[in-house]
Amino acid sequence: MTARTLQGFMELLPEEQIVMEKMKSVIAHTYELFGFAPLDTPVLELAEVLLSKSGGDTEKQIYEFKKGDTNLAMRFDLTVPLAKYVALYNNNLTFPFKRYQIGKVYRGERPQKGRFREFYQCDIDIIDRDELNIVYDAEVLAVIYTVFNKLELPAFKIYINNRKLLSGFLESLDIADKTVDVLRLVDKIKKIPEEAFLGELNDMGLPQEKNRKLLEFIKINGLNNEIIAKLENLNISNENFVCGLDELKTVINQAHNLGINPNNIQIDLSITRGLDYYTGTVYETFFDDYPQFGSVCSGGRYDNLSSVFMDKKFPGVGISIGLTRLFDQLRDNGLLKIAGSTPNKVLIITQNPDFADKAINLAGELRRNDIPADVMLRNCKFKKKMEYANKIKIPYLVIIGEEEIQNNTYTIKDMNSGEQHTVTIDELLGLIK
Amino acid sequence: MTARTLQGFMELLPEEQIVMEKMKSVIAHTYELFGFAPLDTPVLELAEVLLSKSGGDTEKQIYEFKKGDTNLAMRFDLTVPLAKYVALYNNNLTFPFKRYQIGKVYRGERPQKGRFREFYQCDIDIIDRDELNIVYDAEVLAVIYTVFNKLELPAFKIYINNRKLLSGFLESLDIADKTVDVLRLVDKIKKIPEEAFLGELNDMGLPQEKNRKLLEFIKINGLNNEIIAKLENLNISNENFVCGLDELKTVINQAHNLGINPNNIQIDLSITRGLDYYTGTVYETFFDDYPQFGSVCSGGRYDNLSSVFMDKKFPGVGISIGLTRLFDQLRDNGLLKIAGSTPNKVLIITQNPDFADKAINLAGELRRNDIPADVMLRNCKFKKKMEYANKIKIPYLVIIGEEEIQNNTYTIKDMNSGEQHTVTIDELLGLIK
Numbered sequence: 111m112t113a114r115t116l117q118g119f120m121e122l123l124p125e126e127q128i129v130m131e132k133m134k135s136v137i138a139h140t141y142e143l144f145g146f147a148p149l150d151t152p153v154l155e156l157a158e159v160l161l162s163k164s165g166g167d168t169e170k171q172i173y174e175f176k177k178g179d180t181n182l183a184m185r186f187d188l189t190v191p192l193a194k195y196v197a198l199y200n201n202n203l204t205f206p207f208k209r210y211q212i213g214k215v216y217r218g219e220r221p222q223k224g225r226f227r228e229f230y231q232c233d234i235d236i237i238d239r240d241e242l243n244i245v246y247d248a249e250v251l252a253v254i255y256t257v258f259n260k261l262e263l264p265a266f267k268i269y270i271n272n273r274k275l276l277s278g279f280l281e282s283l284d285i286a287d288k289t290v291d292v293l294r295l296v297d298k299i300k301k302i303p304e305e306a307f308l309g310e311l312n313d314m315g316l317p318q319e320k321n322r323k324l325l326e327f328i329k330i331n332g333l334n335n336e337i338i339a340k341l342e343n344l345n346i347s348n349e350n351f352v353c354g355l356d357e358l359k360t361v362i363n364q365a366h367n368l369g370i371n372p373n374n375i376q377i378d379l380s381i382t383r384g385l386d387y388y389t390g391t392v393y394e395t396f397f398d399d400y401p402q403f404g405s406v407c408s409g410g411r412y413d414n415l416s417s418v419f420m421d422k423k424f425p426g427v428g429i430s431i432g433l434t435r436l437f438d439q440l441r442d443n444g445l446l447k448i449a450g451s452t453p454n455k456v457l458i459i460t461q462n463p464d465f466a467d468k469a470i471n472l473a474g475e476l477r478r479n480d481i482p483a484d485v486m487l488r489n490c491k492f493k494k495k496m497e498y499a500n501k502i503k504i505p506y507l508v509i510i511g512e513e514e515i516q517n518n519t520y521t522i523k524d525m526n527s528g529e530q531h532t533v534t535i536d537e538l539l540g541l542i543k
Numbered sequence: 544m545t546a547r548t549l550q551g552f553m554e555l556l557p558e559e560q561i562v563m564e565k566m567k568s569v570i571a572h573t574y575e576l577f578g579f580a581p582l583d584t585p586v587l588e589l590a591e592v593l594l595s596k597s598g599g600d601t602e603k604q605i606y607e608f609k610k611g612d613t614n615l616a617m618r619f620d621l622t623v624p625l626a627k628y629v630a631l632y633n634n635n636l637t638f639p640f641k642r643y644q645i646g647k648v649y650r651g652e653r654p655q656k657g658r659f660r661e662f663y664q665c666d667i668d669i670i671d672r673d674e675l676n677i678v679y680d681a682e683v684l685a686v687i688y689t690v691f692n693k694l695e696l697p698a699f700k701i702y703i704n705n706r707k708l709l710s711g712f713l714e715s716l717d718i719a720d721k722t723v724d725v726l727r728l729v730d731k732i733k734k735i736p737e738e739a740f741l742g743e744l745n746d747m748g749l750p751q752e753k754n755r756k757l758l759e760f761i762k763i764n765g766l767n768n769e770i771i772a773k774l775e776n777l778n779i780s781n782e783n784f785v786c787g788l789d790e791l792k793t794v795i796n797q798a799h800n801l802g803i804n805p806n807n808i809q810i811d812l813s814i815t816r817g818l819d820y821y822t823g824t825v826y827e828t829f830f831d832d833y834p835q836f837g838s839v840c841s842g843g844r845y846d847n848l849s850s851v852f853m854d855k856k857f858p859g860v861g862i863s864i865g866l867t868r869l870f871d872q873l874r875d876n877g878l879l880k881i882a883g884s885t886p887n888k889v890l891i892i893t894q895n896p897d898f899a900d901k902a903i904n905l906a907g908e909l910r911r912n913d914i915p916a917d918v919m920l921r922n923c924k925f926k927k928k929m930e931y932a933n934k935i936k937i938p939y940l941v942i943i944g945e946e947e948i949q950n951n952t953y954t955i956k957d958m959n960s961g962e963q964h965t966v967t968i969d970e971l972l973g974l975i976k
Contacts, residue, residue, distance in 0.1 A: 111595045113630035113852040116615070119585040121628065123635055124642070131581045142886030143910050145917030148564045152552040152661050153586060153647060154606070154617075162544045173587070173615075175608030177651055182549070182606075184587075195554065197546035202556055204934050206921060209557070214586060218610055228585050243920035245903060252907065367900055369907040419546040453575035467800055470678060474685065474802040477576050484578030487676035488639060501637050 118219070118227035120434050128450035130437055133261060134212055136448065137232045137431065140257045141210035144249065146234050149209040151191040153216075157181035160190055162418040171217040184216040188233045188430070196237055197419035206238040206246070212433075226434050235428030237415055242425040244357050247391040247411055248364035250427050254395060254407050255370045257431070262447035263440070265398040268407075269378040272358045272391050275341070276382065278351025279327055283320050290386065296328055299380045328380045334362050337377045357390055389413040393429055403439045407431045456483040456542060457504040459495040461511035469510050472520065475535065481542055499525070506542055551652070551660035553867050561883035563870055566694060567645055569881065570665045570864065573690045574643035577682065579667050582642040584624040586649075590614035593623055595851045604650040617649040621666045621863070629670055630852035639671040639679070645866075659867050668861030670848055675858040677790050680824040680844055681797035683860055687828060687840050688803045690864070695880040696873070698831040700807055701840075704814040705791045705824050708774070711784025712760055716753050723819065729761060732813045761813045767795050770810045790823055822846040826862055836872045840864045889916040889975060890937040892928040894944035902943050905953065908968065914975055932958070939975055 115121050122130055138148070157174050160183045173184040185191050188211045196203065212232045219225050234253060236246045251268055258266050276296065280286050295310055302310075304325060311321040330340050341355050358377065365375055383392040390411035397403055409429030416424050440446045456476055458469040469485045476483035486495045499507050509521040513532075520538050523530045533541065548554050555563060571581070590607050593616045606617040618624055621644045629636070645665045652658050667686060669679045684701055691699050709729065713719050728743055735743075737758060744754040763773050774788050791810065798808055816825040823844035830836055842862030849857050873879045889909055891902040902918045909916035919928045932940050942954040946965075953971050956963045966974065 111591065111851050113627045113849070114589055114592060115627070115631065116585060116587060116589060116613075119587065121584055121631075123632060124580045124582065124637075124640075127581050127583060130583070143913065143915045145887040145915060147557045147886055148560050149557070150560060150563070151554055152549060154549060154552065154649070154661060156547055156549060158544065159547060173608075173610060175606075177606060180549075194546045194548070198548065198554075199556060204557075204931065206919075207557075208917070216587070228587060238921060241922070243922065245899065245918075245920050248903075252910075256910065364900075364903055367904050367907070369904075369911060416546070418544045453580055454578040457578075466678065467797075470681075470797055471800050471802075474800070477685075477689065478802060480576065482576045482578060484641070485678075486639075487678050488671060489674070489676065498637065 116227070118221035118225065120226060120228070120438065125450075126441070128452065129446055129448065130433075130450070132448055132450035133433065133437065134230070134232070136260050137257055137433070138210065138212060140253065140260055141232075141234055143256070144208070144234075144253050146208045146210040149192070149195065149211045150213065151185070151188070151195055151211065153184055153214065154182050155185060155191065155194070157183040159194055160185060162190070168217075171219055173216050173218055185213075186217050187215050188213060188231050189235075189428070192233075192235060192237075193416045193419060196424055197416040200239075200416075200422065200424070206236055206242065208234070208236045210234045224435060224438060226438070229432060229434035232431040232433050233428060235415075235426050237424050237426040240423050240425070242411075242427065244360050244390075245364050247357070247427050248361045248368060250391075250393070250409065250429055251361065251365045251375060252368040252370055254393065254429060255374055258395070258407070263397070264400060264445055266395055266406075267374055267376045267398060269376050269381050269394045269396065270358070270361065270391065271377065271379055271381040272354040272361075273382060273388055273410075274350045274354025274390055275358065275379065276327075278348040278354055279324075279346065281350055282346045282348040283323060285316055285320060288314055288316060292324070293382045294384055296380055297382045297384050299328060330379055334372065334375065334377050337379075338362070354390070361391060383408060383410055387412045391427065400439070400443065400445075403436075406436050406439075452502055452504065454482050454484050454502065454504060456481060456506045456508055457499050457502070458483065458485045458508045458510065459492070459499065461492055461509065463489060465510045465515055468515060469508075472508065472510075472535075476539075476542070479539055479543070481539075508538070549660070551654035551658065553659060553661070553871065558883075559874070561885065562879055562881065563866075563883070565881055565883035566866065566870065567663070567665070569693050570690055570866070571643070571645060573686065573693055574665075574667055576689070577641070577667075577686050579641045579643040582625070582628065582644045583646065584618075584621070584628055584644065586617055586647065587615050588618060588624065588627070590616040592627055593618060595623070601650075604652055606649050606651055618646075619650050620648050621646060621664050622668075622861070625666075625668060625670075626849045626852060629857055630849040633672075633849075633855065633857070639669055639675065641667070641669045643667045657868060657871060659871070662865060662867035665864040665866050666861060668848075668859050670857050670859040673856050673858070675844075675860065677793050677823075678797050680790070680860050681794045681801060683824075683826070683842065683862055684794065684798045684808060685801040685803055687826065687862060688807055691828070691840075696830070697833060697878055699828055699839075700809045700831060702809050702811040702814050702827045702829065703791070703794065703824065704810065704812055705787040705794075706815060706821055706843075707783045707787025707823055708791065708812065709760075709815065711781040711787055712757075712779065714783055715779045715781040716756060718749055718753060721747055721749060725757070726815045727817055729813055730815045730817050732761060763812055767805065767808065767810050770812070771795070787823070794824060816841060816843055820845045824860065833872070833876065833878075836869075839869050839872075885935055885937065887915050887917050887935065887937055889914060889939045889941055890932050890935070891916065891918045891941045891943065892925070892932065894925055894942065896922060898943045898948055901948060902941075905941065905943075905968075909972075909975070912972055912976070914972075941971070 172186055214228055215231050216228055254268055277289050280289050308321050381392055381394050388410035392410035394405040395407035411427040413425050414423050415426045460469050473483045473485045507523045519532050521532045605619055647661050648664050687701050710722050713722050741754050814825055814827050821843035825843035827838035828840035844860040846858050847856050848859045893902050906916045906918045940956040952965050954965045
């Protein structure tokens with residue numbers, strides 16, 4: 111039998127796994143800093159529940175199968191399970207409900223570089239009954255900003271837009287019936303030349319004059335306050351547009367109030383997020399120097415999370431970090447700055463197997479003092495033991511030899527500085543703590 | 544569409560989820576304290592890889608399906624994936640290799656109270672090339688002991704045995720050809736009357752006199768050192784037996800040397816762990832007052848982890864905690880002592896929506912000081928906001944009203960003591976830290 115791991119499934123060596131775990135823990139810690147509580151839903155769900163909301167593309171990718179008489183599917187995101195969860199338990203939840211979930215999701219995509227079939231999503235969502243304060247859309251910005259800083263990621267910008275602006279603008283041009291198609295096209299604007307963009311609008315049967323106006327609108331740029339001024343100067347009275355502009359202004363102002371560096375937020379009227387269920391604020395996040403990574407953190411505001419399951423209205427706002435792909439890209443580009451250290455802090459080795467008892471006893475003492483410790487118990491030469499210590503990059507090495515046994519002392523070596531001392535147990539504990 | 548969660552899949556409300564996360568983090572932290580590094584393998588594997596080692600019962604329970612031309616299966620434990628991992632990457636690993644993994648596994652059992660189809664296993668294993676020092680078997684005991692204490696679990700005992708003792712004893716009785724059947728029967732000794740036990744041995748065609756000896760052997764009891772003395776007094780010279788006794792003595796002695804309370808370890812010669820691949824030390828863990836929970840942490844020593852994948856020999860020792868079932872049993876019996884606190888430490892509320900800016904600004908300041916904080920941004924009456932604060936059991940409440948705005952102060956209420964102070968921002972930070 112050949113040992114094999116499926117293509118498109120990430121499996122890391124211990125040194126890399128430690129960095130990955132560190133990233134997960136920084137993300138979880140930051141989410142909790144903003145008051146989000148953890149949630150854990152099953153990987154397997156009834157197929158009809160998971161597919162209740164999805165479109166054709168997702169369905170082709172889903173891992174779906176029958177067990178007995180039941181059609182099962184592996185989750186392909188954490189949003190549909192959340193919609194189900196809120197529908198099931200809303201009577202027991204306290205709103206506004208702020209939850210985070212870090213978990214694996216599954217998509218049977220054609221495997222290719224940077225595409226995974228099993229990958230971590232790290233989601234936050236804030237859900238309320240009937241209405242959700244727009245300031246939460248700024249809080250979500252602050253979460254992304256804080257997470258990215260704490261992960262020591264490369265220079266980044268969070269691009270923000272409000273979908274009401276574009277749909278209001280289309281209404282003001284009297285071409286609201288084309289909104290869905292136009293939104294999908296706008297989403298591609300950065301990938302196609304302007305002429306192709308206008309051509310596709312023509313193909314939709316839209317008049318040239320309006321197409322030009324649309325293109326100009328999407329291309330409005332400058333600093334955030336300049337863009338807002340330009341939007342105000344359009345003097346559009348459409349209700350949707352006015353509401354969108356008002357929301358965008360609040361989000362930008364409150365983002366500053368929350369302490370986000372203004373250089374990390376950029377209004378971009380071409381960001382729409384293809385998905386139909388976003389209804390207001392939308393976010394995408396790019397690294398300034400690595401646009402080819404694509405958006406590494408995206409999301410937005412939606413009017414009604416659980417609409418397929420129930421009549422009650424639960425508006426929300428949320429984002430997702432695709433951690434597996436992000437880790438892969440950072441690693442491949444030498445950008446993993448965050449240091450995951452070996453869980454082990456002290457390695458104890460003996461010059462003679464007869465001294466093992468003292469070494470084992472010391473390991474117990476260190477652990478009781480909450481200091482991660484290990485004894486090298488392999489029966490091998492002292493030189494091999496030193497090689498092992500170097501290989502696992504241990505911070506402190508404790509050596510027990512003849513002298514240490516006789517004097518009831520320990521020789522401790524700081525592996526970074528190379529400094530070495532012979533000390534008592536109390537001194538040893540003090541030194542390491 | 545009805546929102547439903549599959550039977551046998553645990554899904555918790557936020558308060559309970561927080562406790563579950565706390566348990567996971569205590570377990571992970573303790574594993575790291577003993578020098579184990581984290582590992583994360585895929586949930587999905589090639590069916591042939593997962594089924595390479597399993598017997599008939601497992602195969603019936605496995606979630607197996609076809610995607611394209613590939614037979615896939617969801618992992619049913621973390622041991623087979625580890626065997627695959629070591630076979631695949633052994634050239635890149637440093638031995639002794641100490642890894643832990645906390646992850647979900649899947650078994651399509653008939654759902655019933657206390658049985659889950661998706662559940663967390665929390666595993667540790669120590670693997671070496673060719674030979675693994677017996678002292679690691681004592682380290683594993685120390686890990687269980689420390690984890691159970693840190694989880695604040697009810698009084699427990701780790702039952703330990705060495706399979707070489709029984710197989711050596713059977714060899715000395717000249718009935719080694721029945722070892723597998725006898726081991727399986729011995730595993731049931733606590734569930735069936737002695738007469739039934741002897742009857743089944745008779746049915747195997749074993750002579751009555753040897754059956755009596757076997758029963759007496761299994762029933763040897765007393766304190767650990769008494770049992771060891773009784774075993775020594777049997778004066779059995781069989782090589783297997785002598786080796787098993789020697790190993791057991793070392794494990795018990797080193798367990799004491801590591802600082803384990805002797806009352807938490809009990810040699811029990813009837814513990815065999817049905818699985819054929821255990822070859823030496825075996826462990827089971829029971830709560831003194833809740834034997835009906837069954838063994839809540841089990842494992843043992845095996846000669847060759849990856850034998851189905853390769854010729855190289857990798858002996859190991861490990862244990863697994865079935866966390867989902869344990870959590871369920873503890874909860875149902877009111878035994879969840881460990882407190883998971885809401886991630887949120889401070890809730891900020893305003894007496895008037897106009898004061899929101901100051902509240903939001905303060906939230907940013909607190910979070911920059913690593914203090915989890917949240918603003919209640921729902922547009923509702925002050926009384927409702929207070930109700931929310933009580934409901935989420937927030938430790939500190941900050942209230943911003945007219946006076947606080949005018950004097951640039953904050954009123955902070957310690958929700959446990961009920962004490963209330965009006966303070967500056969610096970005093971506020973000092974107070975909470």
